[in-house]
Amino acid sequence: MRQISQYLSVDCVLFGYNGSELEVLIVDRTLNDEKSGELVINDCTLTGNHVYEDEPIEEAANRVLFDLTGLDNVFLEQFKTFAHPNRLKRPNDQLWLKSTGRNPEARIITVGFYSLVATDKVKLQWKGRNVRWVPVSEVGELAFDHNLILEEALRTLQTRIKYEPITFELLPDKFTLTQLQNVYEAIWGIELDKRNFRKKVARMKYLIQLDEKQTGVAHKPARLYVFSRDVYDKTKKELFDFTI
Amino acid sequence: MRQISQYLSVDCVLFGYNGSELEVLIVDRTLNDEKSGELVINDCTLTGNHVYEDEPIEEAANRVLFDLTGLDNVFLEQFKTFAHPNRLKRPNDQLWLKSTGRNPEARIITVGFYSLVATDKVKLQWKGRNVRWVPVSEVGELAFDHNLILEEALRTLQTRIKYEPITFELLPDKFTLTQLQNVYEAIWGIELDKRNFRKKVARMKYLIQLDEKQTGVAHKPARLYVFSRDVYDKTKKELFDFTI
DNA sequence: TCATAAAGTGTAAAAATAACACTAAGTATA
DNA sequence: TATACTTAGTGTTATTTTTACACTTTATGA
Numbered sequence: 001m002r003q004i005s006q007y008l009s010v011d012c013v014l015f016g017y018n019g020s021e022l023e024v025l026i027v028d029r030t031l032n033d034e035k036s037g038e039l040v041i042n043d044c045t046l047t048g049n050h051v052y053e054d055e056p057i058e059e060a061a062n063r064v065l066f067d068l069t070g071l072d073n074v075f076l077e078q079f080k081t082f083a084h085p086n087r088l089k090r091p092n093d094q095l096w097l098k099s100t101g102r103n104p105e106a107r108i109i110t111v112g113f114y115s116l117v118a119t120d121k122v123k124l125q126w127k128g129r130n131v132r133w134v135p136v137s138e139v140g141e142l143a144f145d146h147n148l149i150l151e152e153a154l155r156t157l158q159t160r161i162k163y164e165p166i167t168f169e170l171l172p173d174k175f176t177l178t179q180l181q182n183v184y185e186a187i188w189g190i191e192l193d194k195r196n197f198r199k200k201v202a203r204m205k206y207l208i209q210l211d212e213k214q215t216g217v218a219h220k221p222a223r224l225y226v227f228s229r230d231v232y233d234k235t236k237k238e239l240f241d242f243t244i
Numbered sequence: 245m246r247q248i249s250q251y252l253s254v255d256c257v258l259f260g261y262n263g264s265e266l267e268v269l270i271v272d273r274t275l276n277d278e279k280s281g282e283l284v285i286n287d288c289t290l291t292g293n294h295v296y297e298d299e300p301i302e303e304a305a306n307r308v309l310f311d312l313t314g315l316d317n318v319f320l321e322q323f324k325t326f327a328h329p330n331r332l333k334r335p336n337d338q339l340w341l342k343s344t345g346r347n348p349e350a351r352i353i354t355v356g357f358y359s360l361v362a363t364d365k366v367k368l369q370w371k372g373r374n375v376r377w378v379p380v381s382e383v384g385e386l387a388f389d390h391n392l393i394l395e396e397a398l399r400t401l402q403t404r405i406k407y408e409p410i411t412f413e414l415l416p417d418k419f420t421l422t423q424l425q426n427v428y429e430a431i432w433g434i435e436l437d438k439r440n441f442r443k444k445v446a447r448m449k450y451l452i453q454l455d456e457k458q459t460g461v462a463h464k465p466a467r468l469y470v471f472s473r474d475v476y477d478k479t480k481k482e483l484f485d486f487t488i
Numbered sequence: 489t490c491a492t493a494a495a496g497t498g499t500a501a502a503a504a505t506a507a508c509a510c511t512a513a514g515t516a517t518a
Numbered sequence: 519t520a521t522a523c524t525t526a527g528t529g530t531t532a533t534t535t536t537t538a539c540a541c542t543t544t545a546t547g548a
Binding site for chain 1: 351
């Protein structure tokens with residue numbers, strides 16, 4: 001077995017929620033011709049970066065996230081690795097690899113992570129590149145194999161929220177039950193019954209009702225809730241059910 | 245960004261079922277000193293292999309599986325990637341890397357797959373190395389970070405069988421309900437109520453009762469069942485439930 | 489004070505879960 | 519050939535969960 005030519009990177013699919021739709025963080029990728037200055041590449045990618053030598057991949061993913069959002073200790077989970085030898089063989093991707101000094105023949109292994117962030121906690125910034133939230137339903141063609149990566153991340157998210165209380169990560173610390181319901185609806189792309197939804201979450205002990213209400217809304221203000229990780233950690237063993 | 249020194253491999257956690265316990269395929273790793281002939285390494289690993297240049301990782305995983313079992317089209321799923329820079333820094337692992345001509349300083353990225361095979365369909369063989377089924381509960385210390393990989397694979401399996409009908413992969417084509425129940429019990433390490441279990445599986449349309457019975461057993465013979473992938477594929481959209 | 493807008497609430501029928509013990513049907517053997 | 523052995527196979531009841539469905543409450547703003 002000989003050493004093969006390859007690189008290691010992480011891609012972070014950052015999901016956000018704008019109050020009505022599920023969004024994902026997208027970065028512009030532009031390249032100007034060295035001589036003519038002409039714009040030769042102008043498309044979009046997910047957020048990602050290479051992994052430093054001797055850097056664990058989880059650390060690399062956290063670094064990408066921190067550089068983008070200034071946030072630390074954010075929900076971040078590895079979901080799949082993409083390493084097909086042809087994943088970056090489209091002309092623009094080859095051009096891009098060359099322009100950044102990489103061997104375009106090499107395999108680039110990327111480990112996919114997804115992350116959930118409450119957009120109101122975040123001020124975006126990234127090395128002067130244009131970063132922005134885009135509704136998942138409006139994401140067009142992305143560079144590399146990033147459409148595939150986004151699809152897989154979304155599928156993972158849709159499944160994961162059925163069994164794990166991670167939707168809170170997309171909301172402000174204090175939120176209303178309607179907001180919580182909206183998050184599920186946005187991720188699954190379906191509508192849920194309000195009364196049945198509330199009956200269900202009423203069973204979640206880790207959802208704590210506050211003595212506070214919404215303010216500044218032109219209608220009956222809603223009660224606010226918080227997610228208690230403590231209560232969740234204490235009770236999650238009981239929650240394990242043997243559904244087959 | 246410069247090219248870093250690293251390798252890409254796959255590790256396949258092959259789960260089997262022996263009729264009462266969940267088993268995993270384990271390989272001996274031995275190394276003799278070149279001069280003295282003395283046995284310097286004698287431990288065990290999961291089954292895995294490097295990924296060829298230009299080979300997709302799924303293909304590499306299938307290749308490992310095929311070389312071991314002669315089986316093709318077996319259930320095989322990627323579950324996690326392990327790439328910590330120190331994952332192979334124990335003395336025996338360093339020795340092993342050197343002896344196989346690899347730079348022991350390099351990072352070895354391994355993509356973990358797990359697979360379910362009905363042990364009665366399999367005749368083991370692997371490049372003259374000693375391969376054998378070991379009950380998961382009896383697996384001792386493994387080389388590399390393979391105990392961690394096994395743990396993660398098992399955790400994934402325990403979760404996955406709650407929501408997806410993959411336990412059939414561990415059984416002969418025709419199986420009894422008791423055998424099916426035993427598989428769940430072996431994977432979860434708990435006992436289930438027979439009557440309640442049967443009520444539950446009775447709702448699975450893709451579980452087809454045959455007009456056949458067990459033979460050669462010294463007691464009332466059980467009805468045989470098969471899993472119908474066709475029926476499953478047709479109904480699985482309906483099965484998507486919005487449990488939160 | 490009235491219009492507007494979302495919050496918040498209950499019931500009944502159907503389905504799923506959980507706990508629990510005996511009879512049936514083969515083989516083996518005395 | 520009768521009996522022992524062993525696992526297969528089955529039903530009920532109480533509780534919980536799910537599903538479908540519509541009106542009242544409470545704040546703001548005009």
